[in-house]
Amino acid sequence: MIIFISTPSIIPSMMNEILQNPLFQSALAPLVVALATGTLLRPFGGKWAGLGFALGYAVSVYFTTGFQLFPLTSTRKIILLALGAVIIGALLDQFKYSRRYVPWVLVVLATVASGWVIWPVLKRAEGMELLLMSLVAVYAAWLVGWFDGLRNKQLAATSAAVSLGVGTGISAVLGASALLGQLGGAIGAAAGAMIVLQLFMSRIEVGRSFVLSAALLASLIGIAAVIYAGLPWYVLIPLAFIPVTARLPVKNDWNRFIQAFVLVSYTAVPAAIAVLIAWQMTQTVEPSLY
Amino acid sequence: MRKTMIASILMTVPLVSFASAESYTIDPTHTYPHFKISHLGFSTMQGRFNKTSGTLTVDKAGKTGSVDIIIDATSVDTGFKKRDDHLRSPDFLSAAEFPEITYKSNKVKINADNSAVVEGSLTIMGTSKPVTLDVSKMHCGIHPMDPKKQKYVCGFDATAKIKRADFGINYGLPAIGDDMELSFEVEAIRN
Numbered sequence: 506m507i508i509f510i511s512t513p514s515i516i517p518s519m520m521n522e523i524l525q526n527p528l529f530q531s532a533l534a535p536l537v538v539a540l541a542t543g544t545l546l547r548p549f550g551g552k553w554a555g556l557g558f559a560l561g562y563a564v565s566v567y568f569t570t571g572f573q574l575f576p577l578t579s580t581r582k583i584i585l586l587a588l589g590a591v592i593i594g595a596l597l598d599q600f601k602y603s604r605r606y607v608p609w610v611l612v613v614l615a616t617v618a619s620g621w622v623i624w625p626v627l628k629r630a631e632g633m634e635l636l637l638m639s640l641v642a643v644y645a646a647w648l649v650g651w652f653d654g655l656r657n658k659q660l661a662a663t664s665a666a667v668s669l670g671v672g673t674g675i676s677a678v679l680g681a682s683a684l685l686g687q688l689g690g691a692i693g694a695a696a697g698a699m700i701v702l703q704l705f706m707s708r709i710e711v712g713r714s715f716v717l718s719a720a721l722l723a724s725l726i727g728i729a730a731v732i733y734a735g736l737p738w739y740v741l742i743p744l745a746f747i748p749v750t751a752r753l754p755v756k757n758d759w760n761r762f763i764q765a766f767v768l769v770s771y772t773a774v775p776a777a778i779a780v781l782i783a784w785q786m787t788q789t790v791e792p793s794l795y
Numbered sequence: 796m797r798k799t800m801i802a803s804i805l806m807t808v809p810l811v812s813f814a815s816a817e818s819y820t821i822d823p824t825h826t827y828p829h830f831k832i833s834h835l836g837f838s839t840m841q842g843r844f845n846k847t848s849g850t851l852t853v854d855k856a857g858k859t860g861s862v863d864i865i866i867d868a869t870s871v872d873t874g875f876k877k878r879d880d881h882l883r884s885p886d887f888l889s890a891a892e893f894p895e896i897t898y899k900s901n902k903v904k905i906n907a908d909n910s911a912v913v914e915g916s917l918t919i920m921g922t923s924k925p926v927t928l929d930v931s932k933m934h935c936g937i938h939p940m941d942p943k944k945q946k947y948v949c950g951f952d953a954t955a956k957i958k959r960a961d962f963g964i965n966y967g968l969p970a971i972g973d974d975m976e977l978s979f980e981v982e983a984i985r986n
Contacts, residue, residue: 576963578892578893625891681877681881681883682884682886683966733884733885733889
């Protein structure tokens with residue numbers, strides 16, 4: 506009989522391997538933390554449970570890039586802006602501030618945010634490049650606007666966020682940035698936890714803290730992947746249709762599991778098209794924006 | 796009168812020193828920064844930057860000089876396009892965002908055996924850190940292939956060690972090495 510006795514040095518080494526694994530960092534960790542914190546926050550109110558998304562995502566950021574602020578790269582700007590989006594969204598949720606102009610203000614803020622992220626390149630751009638970059642910046646405004654319209658459609662918003670995160674993440678990896686890919690994938694994982702919570706618990710509301718941060722994060726990651734990582738800009742076109750497909754009809758008398766399955770299926774179609782285009786284009790020597 | 800004479804003499808000292816400093820322009824076809832980094836602990840990956848520009852000054856009498864080099868971050872080359880694209884991406888150099896890597900020094904000490912120590916500042920992704928270059932084999936003279944025998948060239952090899960995390964390049968740590976060995980082959984033509 507052979508008895509294997511593990512030495513103490515094996516355990517830290519295994520732990521390090523797990524902590525450094527991209528799947529752990531961008532899928533398992535945000536999923537588990539979002540589930541756990543969403544469950545813990547639920548007694549304080551449905552909208553607080555929605556903050557589980559932000560906390561799950563924060564854990565993924567900690568493992569992939571850390572919370573180091575300088576040098577202030579585009580990736581760190583995106584994380585800072587997402588934090589701002591969570592705060593603004595949570596305040597709007599808590600004070601139930603929903604004037605008609607609020608979505609338009611959010612859209613303008615999203616455009617300004619995308620301009621800040623691409624500013625180092627935007628300030629050097631001229632002519633056609635400048636026009637293309639301006640169009641790319643509109644992507645953030647579009648997604649934030651459409652997602653804001655989904656804030657009261659709980660399952661539709663979370664399903665769209667899952668597909669958008671996964672689609673953006675895989676496209677970014679194909680576009681040559683594993684980091685942006687991981688940050689995109691983590692949106693999908695943390696939003697997936699919110700779907701699970703919605704299915705198994707009552708009174709889970711994702712609110713603006715979720716839709717604003719998820720849409721802004723995913724759109725800015727997509728933009729950064731185009732501008733800084735060579736992802737072809739037209740990959741963003743199918744991704745932009747994800748929140749549109751989340752509005753396709755789902756019967757209210759269907760079981761919630763079936764509703765979630767159908768909504769994820771709807772939104773997964775444009776995500777899959779984006780991934781397919783990214784895969785096709787990055788196999789060739791197509792010139793990207795940069 | 797005596798004070799005026801001493802002051803005049805003292806004032807001429809920096810002028811003499813300045814007059815003996817020669818300025819050079821980097822020859823981009825013979826100047827390449829190279830780097831080595833551990834690839835997941837399996838092997839040591841080597842690469843280089845293909846585009847470099849800048850100026851040098853050399854004061855042979857004062858045994859000093861200055862260095863001002865600009866490296867095009869987008870020109871990183873490891874011999875494999877997909878990997879080079881990844882190195883240019885936000886994971887590492889974010890080259891579209893930070894297109895220039897610079898090295899500046901006004902503190903050059905040339906030794907009697909023509910080796911030198913250069914204490915300067917390396918800036919990557921907008922973060923500047925002090926980096927010391929160890930220079931070996933500094934050699935200056937007329938270029939032997941110049942038919943007019945007028946092209947005066949100074950060249951040297953230099954090495955340095957840095958940690959990429961010091962410049963905020965954290966992706967893939969510690970699997971992809973933190974320690975980087977830099978080596979420079981530099982030639983510059985006298986203006």
